[in-house]
Amino acid sequence: MFAFCSDSAVFARTTMRRLLLLLLGLWEAQSRAPSRPNFVLIVADDLGIGDPGCYGNKTLRTPNIDRLAEEGVKLTQHLAASPLCTPSRAAFMTGRYPVRSGMASQTRIGVFLFSASSGGLPNTEVTFARLLKDQGYATALIGKWHLGTHCHNNTDFCHHPSSHGFDYFHGLPVTNLRDCKPGAGSVFTQAVRVLVLAPLQALALALVTLGALRWLGLLPVPGVVFLVLLLLAAALLGLLLCFLHFFRPLNCFLMRGRAVSQQPLSYDNLTQRLTADAARFIRRNAERPFLLVFSCIQVHTALYASKDFAGKSKHGAYGDAAEEMDWGVGQLLNVLEELQLTNNTLVYFTSDQGAHVEEVTPKGERHGGSNGIFKGGKGNNWEGGIRVPGLLRWPGVLPAGVEIAEPTSNMDVFPTVAKLAGSPLPEDRIIDGRDLMPLLRGETQRSEHEFLFHYCNFYLNAVRWHPPNRDHAQSTSIGRNEGRSEGAIRTHHSVCKAVAAMPVNI
Known part of the structure; x- marks a missing residue:
């Protein structure tokens, strides 16, 4: 009897010791693991929803973008807030319709075309980068900005990324245009x-x-x-x-921080250079939470591709550029995996608007992408102009290989990122975006958006309505813009079309 009790006591002590060691190990692992995720937000330029393989393209090779769909959530009704670069990016950064921030033009020209433009994203607007910086995140934007630089002189940098919460910036302050590349023609x-x-x-x-x-x-x-x-x-x-x-040297240049690093812009290995810089940023900040916005220069015209990709696709210069952009996405995913950051990083991929289907070179070669089955493209509010890819991956948190057909917006990134980073949302303004996490994790089956509005510059052009008692959303025109699309230059200058005369199920 005594031996039995003694053995039981030894067994109990041993079991207790093992449990304590296990709990201690779990606590140490938890203490070592970052409490908040990193964010890698990838924004393609003018990529159509019909371009990636995961959205049905059978001839363009986009294995890395497709990998995000396989390992994460694919949104099939993901909408840009505007069919033009500048207002769409303003909405993405602030979670607000561009008309609220003054980034919706009242003239035909809906985007910034010159580095000397005095307009830009107002300092009164709060970007998700500013919120995350206040929470201790390292923040960087690498690639295209297109939200202004200066207000009154060339030294105030009031609209520069550094004035909107980004610690580091390397890329184009304005945009990529055919005029920037010798021999590529002109949008002017x-x-x-x-x-x-x-x-x-x-x-x-x-x-x-x-x-x-x-x-x-x-x-x-x-x-x-x-x-x-x-x-x-x-x-x-x-x-x-x-x-x-003088247009090219004065408007087509790269900046690193607030200094010009290359003038005029050279397209030689441009994607490789920017991708390598993005990878270095991740490596520098692997031990702390970080936000990286990788704003791709491709596939906006002027199209370009390095020698490793030029002439390799089945879709000419556009396909070459798209496949090189996909390669850049893969490089960033590989760095995250190498540094064992994959499971603690939310990766988001989208495009700022639909493909520019009307883009044609002086020689007649089409340089725009595909919007799949959807009518229209960049510069108008038909479905092809605003429906964009939407992919989110966070292993262990978000399910893999899931498709969600609820209406969502690129404005939703703002509240989603802010909440995950532990930042409260600004209370002095309306935030039009909605937190995506309940929808992504399957905690709810419906988007929080009952209405999504679409503007042609300053003017309300269409609305998407998702009635609470119906499975399908509807789109209808609000008022017709009598302007008509007249090719690349007109489309660049934002002449929009109404989406429909009657409601249609989406």
Whole structure:
């Protein structure tokens, strides 16, 4: 009996000791693990929802984007807040419709085209980068910004990423345009023809007509009139030549922080350079929580690809650029895996708007992507202009291989990221985005968005309504914009179309 009790006591003590050691190990592991996730937010430029393989494309090779869908959640009704770069990115950064922040233009030009533009994302707006920086996150934006730089002079940097919560910036302060790449054509051709060439032709006609009348003796035209007309023609021609000569160096350049690092921009290995810098940022901050916004330059025109990708796709220059962009996504995923950060990093992939289906080179080659079955594209509020890829991966937290067909918005990233980082949302303004986590984790089956509004610049153009008692959302036009799309330059300048005359199920 005594031996039995003794053995039982030894067994109990041993078991208790093992349990204590196990609990201690779990506590130490928990204390070593970061309490908040890292964020890698990848935004493609002008990538259509019909381009990635995970959304049905059978010929473009996008294995790394597809990997995010396989290992995470795929949103099939993910919507950009605007079909144009600048307002869409403003909504993404702030979680608010661009009309609330003043980033919805009241003119035909809906985006920033020049580095000297005085407009930009107001300092009164709160970005998710600013919230996370206040929570101790390292923050970086690498790639395209397109939300302004200066207010009053070239030293205030009031709209620069560093004024909106980003510790580190390396990329384009404005955007990538065909005018930035020699031989790629110009988005300003039509505007130049209207603003400069037409007046030049009128002046030339006036000179010839007046000269003929004077020579025939029908009208005594003073010589000073010819001189004035010649000076006007020379001034217009000089203006045209100056614009064409100086646009590239003055508007197409890279910045690192607040300093210009390359002017004019060189496309040689550009994706490799930016991707390598993004990987270095992750490595530098592997021991602390970080936010990386990797804002891809591709696949906006001017299209480019390094020698490893040029001519390798089945879709010409556009396919080459898309496949190189996918490679960059894979490099970032590999770095996370190498540093054992995969399970503690939320990766999000999207595009700022739909593919620019009307983009055609001077030689007639199509340089726009695919919006799949959806009508329209960049620059209009048809479904193809605003429905974009939406992929989220966080192993162990989000389910793998799940599709969600509820209406969601790129504005939803703001409250989702803020809440996961432990930051309260600003209480002095309306936040239009909704926390995605309950929907992503299957805790609810319906999106919190009953309505999603779509603007053509400043004007309400369409609305998506998801009635509480119905399974399908509906889209309907609010008011027709009488403007019409007239090719690349017009589309760049945001001439939108109404989405439909009658409600349609989505």
